[in-house]
Amino acid sequence: MGHLEKMTSKKIMRMLHPSYLSLRLFFRSWGQFLWAELYNLLVLFTAVYLLQRYFMFHKLRLWLYWLSVLVVRKFMAGGFCRSDVRLNGCTVVITGADSGIGKEVAKELALRGAHLVLGSRDLVKAEQTKKELENLKGSVEIRHLDLSSLESVRTFANGLINHKYHIHMLLNIAGEMMCPYKETADGLEEQMAVNHLGHFLLTNMLLPWLTHHKPARIINVAATAHIDGRIPFSDFNYKQQGYSKWKAYCNSKLATVLFTRQLARNLKDTNVEAFCANPGVSQSALYRHVLPEFVYKHIIGFLVQTPREAAQTITYCATEAKQDVNFYYSECSSGWPSDEAMDDDLAQRLWRESEKLVGLEK
Ligand SMILES: NC(=O)c1ccc[n+]([C@@H]2O[C@H](COP(=O)([O-])OP(=O)(O)OC[C@H]3O[C@@H](n4cnc5c(N)ncnc54)[C@H](OP(=O)(O)O)[C@@H]3O)[C@@H](O)[C@H]2O)c1
Incomplete structure (x- = not known):
C-alpha cells in the first residue's frame, strides 16, 4: 500500500511538474518585468492620472488607461532571460x-x-x-x-x-x-x-x-x-x-x-x-x-x-x-x-x- 501511495504521489508530481514550472517561469518573467519597469510605470501611471483628472478623457475608467500603459510597456520590454545558469569560474x-x-x-x-x-x-x-x-x-x-x-x-x-x-x-x-x-x-x-x-x-x-x-x-x-x-x-x-x-x-x-x-x-x-x-x-x-x-x-x-x-x-x-x-x-x-x-x-x-x-x- 505504502509503495502504491509513493508511486501515485510520484506520478502526480510528474504530471504537475510542467504546469508548476511554467507557472513559476510565468511569475518570474512578470517579476523581472515589473522590477525593471518600476520607475517607468510609476511615472506613466502618475502622468495618466494627472491628465485624466485635470485635463481630459473622463469617459474611460482610470484603470483601463493604466492597463493599456502596462500592456504597451510589457510589449516594449520584449523577452526576459529566465536562465538560472551560474558562471562561477568563467x-x-x-x-x-x-x-x-x-x-x-x-x-x-x-x-x-x-x-x-x-x-x-x-x-x-x-x-x-x-x-x-x-x-x-x-x-x-x-x-x-x-x-x-x-x-x-x-x-x-x-x-x-x-x-x-x-x-x-x-x-x-x-x-x-x-x-x-x-x-x-x-x-x-x-x-x-x-x-x-x-x-x-x-x-x-x-x-x-x-x-x-x-x-x-x-x-x-x-x-x-x-x-x-x-x-x-x-x-x-x-x-x-x-x-x-x-x-x-x-x-x-x-x-x-x-x-x-x-x-x-x-x-x-x-x-x-x-x-x-x-x-x-x-x-x-x-x-x-x-x-x-x-x-x-x-x-x-x-x-x-x-x-x-x-x-x-x-x-x-x-x-x-x-x-x-x-x-x-x-x-x-x-x-x-x-x-x-x-x-x-x-x-x-x-x-x-x-x-x-x-x-x-x-
Ligand atoms: N541602444 C539601442 O537602441 C541599440 C539597438 C540595437 C543595437 N544596439 C547595439 O548595442 C551595443 C551597445 O549599445 P548601447 O545602446 O549600450 O550604447 P552606449 O550606451 O553608447 O554603449 C556603447 C559602449 O561602447 C563603447 N565604445 C564606443 N566606442 C568605443 C571604442 N572606440 N572603443 C571602446 N569602446 C567603445 C562606449 O564607451 P564609452 O562608455 O567610453 O562611451 C560604451 O561603453 C552597440 O553595439 C549598439 O550598436 C543598440
Whole structure:
C-alpha cells in the first residue's frame, strides 16, 4: 500500500511538474518585468492620472488607461532571460561595459559569478563601472581598449594572451552609431572600424585562447538596422558614394552579422560557439549623435526598452542559446536576420576583406 501511495504521489508530481514550472517561469518573467519597469510605470501611471483628472478623457475608467500603459510597456520590454545558469569560474571579456546595454549585461554576469575583464576606452569611467560591479560582489578587472585603433586592439589582446588567461566568453558589445564622418588613425571609417573591424581583429587574436575551454562562446551584438545595410566593398571609406551616417551604421551592423555567420561556420566542430544577439531598440547614449542629451537620457526611456531589458538577449546568448538552433537571436529566442546577412559567399568575401583591412592576411 505504502509503495502504491509513493508511486501515485510520484506520478502526480510528474504530471504537475510542467504546469508548476511554467507557472513559476510565468511569475518570474512578470517579476523581472515589473522590477525593471518600476520607475517607468510609476511615472506613466502618475502622468495618466494627472491628465485624466485635470485635463481630459473622463469617459474611460482610470484603470483601463493604466492597463493599456502596462500592456504597451510589457510589449516594449520584449523577452526576459529566465536562465538560472551560474558562471562561477568563467572568465568573460567584455567590450562596451561602461554604459547602456553592455553595463547591464556586465551586472547580470557578475551576479552569476563570472570574472569580468572589461575593455574600456575611458579608464576613469571604467573605475566607476568596476565599483558598481564590485558592489554586486562581482570580480572585475579593467584594461584599456580603444576599438577605433588596431594598435590598441593588439595591445589589449596581447595583454590577455601574455597573462595566459583561460577565456570562456568574449562579448563584443561596444558600438558607435551615426557619428559624423571620421577616419581612424588606421585610415578606416569610424563606425565600420569600431563596430566591425576592431571586434574582428580582437576575436581572431583571442580565438586560440578560447578554443581549449568548453563551453566557450563569442557573442557579437547586431541591430535590426543591418537590414538596410550593404557591404561597401569597393569604397569602405565612402569616397565615391558619399557618407551617410545612417547607412554607415547599417553597413557596419550587416558586417557584424555576416562576420558572426562565417565565424560560426569556421568554428563548427570545435568547442567554441558564435552568436549574434539583437538587443532591440533601447534608451542609451548610443543616440548621442542623433538626439539632445535630455531626450535620450530622460524621455525615450518611456517609449522604448530600458538598457536592462535590452541586455536580456545578450545574457540569453551567454547562458542558454543553442548553436544548433540558430546563430542569430532576438527577444531571447531564435531570430531572423536579413536575406543578405544569410549569404555565405558574401560572408566569406567580407571575412577575406576584413583580414586585409586589419592586417591579418596570411
Ligand atoms: N541602444 C539601442 O537602441 C541599440 C539597438 C540595437 C543595437 N544596439 C547595439 O548595442 C551595443 C551597445 O549599445 P548601447 O545602446 O549600450 O550604447 P552606449 O550606451 O553608447 O554603449 C556603447 C559602449 O561602447 C563603447 N565604445 C564606443 N566606442 C568605443 C571604442 N572606440 N572603443 C571602446 N569602446 C567603445 C562606449 O564607451 P564609452 O562608455 O567610453 O562611451 C560604451 O561603453 C552597440 O553595439 C549598439 O550598436 C543598440
